[in-house]
Amino acid sequence: MTLVQDPLQDPVQQKQPLLNGHAVHVVPTDSNAAVDVDVNVKNTVTETTTEVKPEPEIQTKPRFEIEEHPIDQVRDIKVGVIGAGLAGVTAAVLLPAKLPGLDLRVYEKNPDVGGTWFENTYPGVRCDIPAHVYQSGFAPNTQWTEEFAQGHEIREYWQSVARKFDAYKYFRFRQKVQRAEWVAEETKWKLTIEDLNSGEVYEDRLDFLVSAIGHFNAWRLPDYPGIDTYQGVLFHSSNWNHDVDLHGKRIALIGNGASGLQVLPSIQPIAAHVDHYARNRTWVVEAFGPGGIRRLEPNYFSDEQKEAFKDPKTYLEYRKKVEAGFFSRFGVIFKNSPENNALREKWTNLMKERVKDKPELADQIIPDFPPNCRRPTPGPGYLEALTKPNVSYITTRIQRFTEKGIVTVDGVEREVDVVICATGANVDFAPPFPIVAHGVNLQEAWKPGGKYGFPYLYLGMAAPGFPNLAWVGGPYSSGYSGTVPNSFENQVTYIAKVIRKLRSQGIATLAPTFAATDDFVEYCDRFYPRTVWTGNDDSSKDSKNCSSWYNGGRPGGRVHGLFPGSAATANYIRRDPRWEDFEYTYTNPSGNRFAWFGNGWREREKQPEGEVDLTPHLKIESEIDLRTHCEGWWDV
Ligand SMILES: Cc1cc2nc3c(=O)[nH]c(=O)nc-3n(C[C@H](O)[C@H](O)[C@H](O)COP(=O)(O)OP(=O)(O)OC[C@H]3O[C@@H](n4cnc5c(N)ncnc54)[C@H](O)[C@@H]3O)c2cc1C
Numbered sequence: 182m183t184l185v186q187d188p189l190q191d192p193v194q195q196k197q198p199l200l201n202g203h204a205v206h207v208v209p210t211d212s213n214a215a216v217d218v219d220v221n222v223k224n225t226v227t228e229t230t231t232e233v234k235p236e237p238e239i240q241t242k243p244r245f246e247i248e249e250h251p252i253d254q255v256r257d258i259k260v261g262v263i264g265a266g267l268a269g270v271t272a273a274v275l276l277p278a279k280l281p282g283l284d285l286r287v288y289e290k291n292p293d294v295g296g297t298w299f300e301n302t303y304p305g306v307r308c309d310i311p312a313h314v315y316q317s318g319f320a321p322n323t324q325w326t327e328e329f330a331q332g333h334e335i336r337e338y339w340q341s342v343a344r345k346f347d348a349y350k351y352f353r354f355r356q357k358v359q360r361a362e363w364v365a366e367e368t369k370w371k372l373t374i375e376d377l378n379s380g381e382v383y384e385d386r387l388d389f390l391v392s393a394i395g396h397f398n399a400w401r402l403p404d405y406p407g408i409d410t411y412q413g414v415l416f417h418s419s420n421w422n423h424d425v426d427l428h429g430k431r432i433a434l435i436g437n438g439a440s441g442l443q444v445l446p447s448i449q450p451i452a453a454h455v456d457h458y459a460r461n462r463t464w465v466v467e468a469f470g471p472g473g474i475r476r477l478e479p480n481y482f483s484d485e486q487k488e489a490f491k492d493p494k495t496y497l498e499y500r501k502k503v504e505a506g507f508f509s510r511f512g513v514i515f516k517n518s519p520e521n522n523a524l525r526e527k528w529t530n531l532m533k534e535r536v537k538d539k540p541e542l543a544d545q546i547i548p549d550f551p552p553n554c555r556r557p558t559p560g561p562g563y564l565e566a567l568t569k570p571n572v573s574y575i576t577t578r579i580q581r582f583t584e585k586g587i588v589t590v591d592g593v594e595r596e597v598d599v600v601i602c603a604t605g606a607n608v609d610f611a612p613p614f615p616i617v618a619h620g621v622n623l624q625e626a627w628k629p630g631g632k633y634g635f636p637y638l639y640l641g642m643a644a645p646g647f648p649n650l651a652w653v654g655g656p657y658s659s660g661y662s663g664t665v666p667n668s669f670e671n672q673v674t675y676i677a678k679v680i681r682k683l684r685s686q687g688i689a690t691l692a693p694t695f696a697a698t699d700d701f702v703e704y705c706d707r708f709y710p711r712t713v714w715t716g717n718d719d720s721s722k723d724s725k726n727c728s729s730w731y732n733g734g735r736p737g738g739r740v741h742g743l744f745p746g747s748a749a750t751a752n753y754i755r756r757d758p759r760w761e762d763f764e765y766t767y768t769n770p771s772g773n774r775f776a777w778f779g780n781g782w783r784e785r786e787k788q789p790e791g792e793v794d795l796t797p798h799l800k801i802e803s804e805i806d807l808r809t810h811c812e813g814w815w816d817v
């Protein structure tokens with residue numbers, strides 16, 4: 182084994198403290214056992230250490246020379262974001278504001294922004310949390326039509342946010358990223374991109390890359406034997422076929438996640454018959470919002486309410502009240518907590534009440550795992566639709582497809598005209614295209630059986646061995662409770678701080694250390710077993726059969742869908758990056774970490790007198806907030 186000078190050069194080998202004056206390395210093994218929640222990532226590192234003989238000291242670094250520039254002349258860097266959903270739009274608005282003059286581009290395979298809300302157009306698609314909390318914190322919309330907005334209104338809102346902040350100039354639509362590779366000798370990310378307009382494939386080089394590709398964008402059809410021979414119409418709910426008239430058709434609907442629950446009540450009234458395949462149970466609950474059972478009918482805001490919201494104070498009060506409900510639900514995720522137990526009773530009764538027209542259904546649908554083990558949903562109209570005579574609720578597993586329909590493992594074949602797969606997305610969260618650095622490909626390394634076997638990520642923000650790369654909305658992205666837009670704003674702000682440091686402090690590369698990432702994973706391994714998300718990891722009563730995108734679709738599997746802490750905790754942790762958890766290389770050939778001081782001047786001190794503000798720190802006394810006094814990057 183050779184001595185690795187720069188830990189970024191070899192992600193497999195971690196630099197460890199000096200032992201007896203000699204550098205030692207530890208060699209991670211394959212972590213196939215990652216399925217077991219109790220597996221501590223430190224177990225992925227063997228105890229064996231190899232002593233490396235010190236090599237003769239060779240002075241290769243050039244002598245340090247003062248760089249002739251003012252300290253605040255930032256390095257020109259090219260930053261790229263992949264994805265223009267909520268995360269990408271948030272990045273396209275906040276990054277330029279927080280990093281003036283940034284050279285930014287956002288690659289998006291679709292022809293417009295919106296992501297989830299651009300692609301999902303199935304009948305019934307809507308937000309299941311109130312629109313007034315599913316909006317950006319910096320562009321609140323007083324005029325939402327409905328409490329639980331429909332998909333198109335959400336898409337239009339995020340497009341309007343992008344327009345309002347002039348972010349469209351950063352978007353490169355119909356550009357699909359095929360591969361991202363770190364070129365160490367250039368200290369650049371090389372992207373391979375397909376122009377979906379022309380079919381041309383080309384490369385771009387970037388100093389910093391942000392992944393904002395979403396959790397549910399890589400939607401997935403099931404791979405049952407014979408599915409290709411099926412002669413009827415088959416499509417995924419995220420890729421709805423609007424050319425098919427479903428009136429009077431025999432339909433199979435596979436999947437009872439949040440999508441399947443929204444689709445069923447929309448198709449049941451028009452279908453001749455619906456076979457609803459639900460291999461596991463799910464909690465169907467009351468409204469996520471001001472209360473009660475969600476009806477299928479829209480909850481329109483009245484003209485009076487919308488007028489009242491135009492008053493900023495009234496509107497803020499309303500928003501704070503509704504949003505507080507989303508920041509106050511953390512207790513419900515802990516195993517056997519009073520809050521979780523209370524929900525179980527409440528939701529059991531609610532579900533029974535909603536299937537009262539067909540009470541025998543209750544035994545089939547009420548989950549045998551705790552509430553919140555998989556994401557619950559209000560499912561307006563879903564349980565009611567299940568009780569209708571033209572719906573069959575089928576829990577027997579699917580075995581195969583035939584030309585005419587679906588055969589379950591009991592040998593029964595059910596013929597259908599249309600199959601709708603509400604089967605969700607790839608839930609291992611491995612990127613759907615290669616992301617490669619130093620010989621490691623995250624697309625493989627994060628998959629079960631891969632080098633790490635799970636998303637090996639530091640605070641859900643960055644990966645060791647993968648310099649100058651960050652995630653918004655990746656694995657461990659958001660804490661339970663809170664809201665997605667608020668979480669994304671905090672993540673983008675974290676990334677802005679990282680990029681600010683990189684471009685202003687003469688840093689060529691930065692990445693979290695393996696040691697810090699291992700500590701985070703160790704924390705996760707101790708935290709998650711307290712929660713109901715781990716399903717049957719302890720084989721305890723009432724913790725069985727819970728598969729979800731939280732645990733990679735594997736009951737008892739390692740959790741990576743949510744941050745190990747509340748939404749407020751995740752924001753607290755990410756407010757100030759822990760720079761001591763990162764390792765760095767510098768742009769100055771000598772490697773001197775203070776080369777960025779330049780020639781000692783500030784840019785403005787070189788400007789003609791009277792033309793620049795030399796005292797941005799001076800403010801009207803009443804505008805001074807002592808908490809932020811002398812803290813801003815913008816007024817120093
Ligand atoms: C049907 C549905 C309903 C939902 N409802 C709710 C809800 O009510 N409340 C809630 O909190 N959450 C909901 N979610 C979760 C929702 O996905 C998130 O709230 C949020 O929209 C995620 O935003 P994002 O930007 O991270 O990802 P996405 O919206 O998925 O955007 C990712 C973008 O990346 C682009 N992209 C991906 N790969 C590439 C590539 N290789 N090259 C170029 N571009 C690429 C995609 O085209 C897409 O535009 C829902 C999800 C679905 C599927």
Ligand SMILES: NC(=O)c1ccc[n+]([C@@H]2O[C@H](COP(=O)([O-])OP(=O)(O)OC[C@H]3O[C@@H](n4cnc5c(N)ncnc54)[C@H](OP(=O)(O)O)[C@@H]3O)[C@@H](O)[C@H]2O)c1
Nearest residue numbers: 307308309403436437438439440441460461556603604605
């Ligand atoms: N606003 C909303 O109401 C709304 C709507 C849609 C989505 N969302 C969000 O998006 C997330 C994803 O929702 P989703 O419904 O698209 O996906 P999902 O929750 O992952 O559900 C996928 C469903 O498909 C089933 N499935 C997958 N593969 C299958 C197979 N081979 N055979 C049979 N069944 C199979 C799963 O069954 P198992 O559970 O047995 O694996 C599950 O019931 C939600 O959790 C939510 O966060 C929200």
